[in-house]
Amino acid sequence: MDNPARTSAHLARIEARRRDLEIWCADAFGGRSRFVLEIGCGHGHFLTAYAQAHPGELCIGIDIELERIERALRKQRRAGFPNLHFLRAEARLFLDVLPGSVRATAIYFLFPDPWPKRRHHKNRLLAPSFLERLADRACAGARLYFRTDYTSYFEDARRAAAASASWSVKDEAWPFEAATIFQERAREYHSFVAVCRTDR
Numbered sequence: 001m002d003n004p005a006r007t008s009a010h011l012a013r014i015e016a017r018r019r020d021l022e023i024w025c026a027d028a029f030g031g032r033s034r035f036v037l038e039i040g041c042g043h044g045h046f047l048t049a050y051a052q053a054h055p056g057e058l059c060i061g062i063d064i065e066l067e068r069i070e071r072a073l074r075k076q077r078r079a080g081f082p083n084l085h086f087l088r089a090e091a092r093l094f095l096d097v098l099p100g101s102v103r104a105t106a107i108y109f110l111f112p113d114p115w116p117k118r119r120h121h122k123n124r125l126l127a128p129s130f131l132e133r134l135a136d137r138a139c140a141g142a143r144l145y146f147r148t149d150y151t152s153y154f155e156d157a158r159r160a161a162a163a164s165a166s167w168s169v170k171d172e173a174w175p176f177e178a179a180t181i182f183q184e185r186a187r188e189y190h191s192f193v194a195v196c197r198t199d200r
Contacts, residue, residue: 014093021089021097028085032058033101034139038108039091039125040064042180044072046110049178051084057105062089091125095137103139106175111182111189114150126157128164135166135196142196145174149186158192167194 029035036054038047041061051059063069063086072086087094112125126146134144144167148154162169172193183189 017089017093018097021087021094024087025097025099025102028060028087029058029099029102034058034103034105035060036106036108037104038062038110040109040112041072041086042068042111042182044075044086046108046178046180047072047086048075048079048081048084050108050176051081052079053176055081055083057083059084061086062091062094064088064090092130092133095133098137102137103142104134104137105139105142107134107138107142107144109145110147110180111149111186112153114148114153124153124156126153126160128160131160131164131167135164138196140196143172143175144194144196145191146194147174147183147189147191149182149189151190154190154192161192161194164194166196168197169194 035058036047036050038050038059038061041047041063044061047059047061051057059081061072061084063072066088069086069088076084076086109126114124131144138144144161146154146157146161148157158169161167170193174191174193
């Protein structure tokens with residue numbers, strides 16, 4: 001049975017996070033309506049390199065783990081790139097609080113937690129419902145770049161993207177390489193690119 005006090009406290013924390021994210025977004029976007037998103041940015045290796053190579057693009061990396069974001073923020077401060085931002089946030093909540101006119105032009109999802117046990121597969125983020133949520137916050141023609149070293153997750157994610165009404169898997173070259181820690185450790189990995197076909 002649910003504990004009402006615990007449930008109330010949890011809902012209050014979520015609402016506080018939502019308000020904090022709304023304030024952060026209003027400041028970070030500063031009137032801009034397009035950005036590049038990395039979900040699960042880890043220590044920030046990939047997005048820092050990407051922001052340096054693409055100074056005209058607003059780059060935002062999110063991760064739920066505090067220690068990872070703290071390390072990413074140290075990279076951001078050292079780099080001093082004005083187009084680079086890192087934020088501790090849960091992906092669904094972040095998408096929910098984005099300003100209405102803001103859309104992602106590219107979404108990188110690199111080496112996410114594979115949740116390898118079958119009973120935990122429901123926790124994998126790149127599932128059909130989340131793909132639709134992403135499409136709602138992406139512009140038409142936006143690219144989703146997915147990469148993992150876990151074959152079953154790759155197959156499930158690619159299958160979900162191919163079956164989606166809002167995404168189409170394309171045979172396209174990977175546009176930018178900057179190895180993450182997980183990529184450096186992987187013996188092999190799999191990638192796919194999907195294009196948002198919803199007219200926004």
